[in-house]
Amino acid sequence: NFYRSDTMAPNTTMATGVLHECDDEIQAQIIPPEVSKPSNRKLELVWRNIILFVYLHMVALYGLYIILTSAKLLTTFFAIFLYICGGLGITAGAHRLWAHRAYKAKWPLKVILTIFNTLAFENSVIEWSRDHRVHHKFSETDADPHNAKRGFFFSHVGWLLCRKHPEVKVKGKSIDMADLEEDPILAFQHKYYLALMPFACFIIPTFIPMYYWNETFVNSFSANIFRYVFTLNATWLVNSAAHIYGHKPYDRFINPAENVSVSVFALGEGWHNYHHTFPWDYKAAEFGKYSTNFSSMFIDFFAKIGWAYDLKTVSQDMIQKRVKRTGDGTHEIWGWGDKD
Numbered sequence: 001n002f003y004r005s006d007t008m009a010p011n012t013t014m015a016t017g018v019l020h021e022c023d024d025e026i027q028a029q030i031i032p033p034e035v036s037k038p039s040n041r042k043l044e045l046v047w048r049n050i051i052l053f054v055y056l057h058m059v060a061l062y063g064l065y066i067i068l069t070s071a072k073l074l075t076t077f078f079a080i081f082l083y084i085c086g087g088l089g090i091t092a093g094a095h096r097l098w099a100h101r102a103y104k105a106k107w108p109l110k111v112i113l114t115i116f117n118t119l120a121f122e123n124s125v126i127e128w129s130r131d132h133r134v135h136h137k138f139s140e141t142d143a144d145p146h147n148a149k150r151g152f153f154f155s156h157v158g159w160l161l162c163r164k165h166p167e168v169k170v171k172g173k174s175i176d177m178a179d180l181e182e183d184p185i186l187a188f189q190h191k192y193y194l195a196l197m198p199f200a201c202f203i204i205p206t207f208i209p210m211y212y213w214n215e216t217f218v219n220s221f222s223a224n225i226f227r228y229v230f231t232l233n234a235t236w237l238v239n240s241a242a243h244i245y246g247h248k249p250y251d252r253f254i255n256p257a258e259n260v261s262v263s264v265f266a267l268g269e270g271w272h273n274y275h276h277t278f279p280w281d282y283k284a285a286e287f288g289k290y291s292t293n294f295s296s297m298f299i300d301f302f303a304k305i306g307w308a309y310d311l312k313t314v315s316q317d318m319i320q321k322r323v324k325r326t327g328d329g330t331h332e333i334w335g336w337g338d339k340d
């Protein structure tokens with residue numbers, strides 16, 4: 001089996017996009033054995049992406065220098081603000097609301113999260129969620145787009161610099177995306193992504209500091225690129241570092257781990273052993289709901305005003321049973337000082 005069905009809550013198949021009934025059919029599809037052999041993986045580099053990412057990282061380094069030396073304070077605060085908004089578009093939006101359906105949102109919150117998500121430029125929610133549902137279902141196999149068994153670099157950014165493994169595309173067909181494709185807000189974002197994204201991620205964030213507080217173009221542009229690249233790396237660390245380093249209090253048989261440093265940068269998404277064990281929990285963590293999980297605080301706020309509802313979580317009983325059955329014995333050390 002390519003996934004552990006006991007990590008799914010009863011009746012939560014949509015939470016991870018798992019389609020159990022299709023599995024046999026998909027697995028029966030013939031993938032030539034030579035393609036499946038790790039030693040025979042073909043690496044087809046995508047030079048457009050390599051050049052773009054090298055360029056972005058160089059400008060981002062310059063942006064950091066600018067922020068530390070000559071940018072106006074407001075420009076720096078604005079970059080931090082955009083990092084939080086864009087980050088929430090990924091964590092509270094693409095990840096928890098859409099890829100996992102861990103809670104439901106009314107349309108105004110959906111619109112806010114879609115704008116935030118476009119600001120983060122990590123592909124449309126539909127594309128992001130398809131890759132992410134495939135990642136959960138076929139974790140650490142060749143069908144996982146950022147298979148961490150291929151090393152830190154591949155799972156961090158390398159997977160975006162080459163063509164996907166054929167198994168991602170074949171097995172990815174078993175993922176039901178109808179729920180997101182039928183959502184008019186997401187369908188709109190997906191259809192017009194190439195027109196919307198440059199405005200949300202680059203043009204408007206560069207224009208605002210120039211117009212409202214007379215920042216120079218070079219400062220404004222490079223500080224924003226730093227913000228974008230920082231958000232990208234915070235996200236990618238969940239796929240790389242949080243799949244390699246950390247304790248496994250919930251399931252010692254999987255690679256994803258509890259990584260506090262990643263959680264800090266990724267607005268609460270580094271509790272990855274918990275998340276892969278209970279992917280439908282809207283907190284994506286058991287502990288540290290507010291201290292290291294700004295995304296949960298955000299969702300709780302919108303739940304209070306009624307824009308977020310039907311928040312899914314996991315009972316203490318279920319967690320305790322799982323900890324006893326498959327944990328690595330480190331669960332005790334994580335709950336201390338939790339004030340939630």
Ligand code: ST9
Nearest residue numbers: 087090122130131160163164169172173234235238266269
């Ligand atoms: C970026 C995404 O950075 C980062 C995602 C990270 C996820 C992290 C998750 C961790 C948990 C959450 C933590 C959040 C923390 C946030 C903290 C914030 C502070 N299933 O893709 P193509 C088929 S993006 C089924 O082109 P290639 C399909 O038919 C950065 N089928 O494959 C598809 O056609 P269509 C900016 C699939 O040619 C066709 O194949 N964006 C699947 O191999 C072609 O698809 C970029 O840089 C699937 N999963 O190219 C763009 N996938 O779509 C980067 C594919 O029409 N991407 N198919 O249905 C690319 O350039 C290309 O995708 C490629 C592969 C070169 C990488």
Ligand code: ZN
Nearest residue numbers: 238239256272
């Ligand atoms: Zn993962």
Ligand code: ZN
Nearest residue numbers: 132136275279
């Ligand atoms: Zn997930």
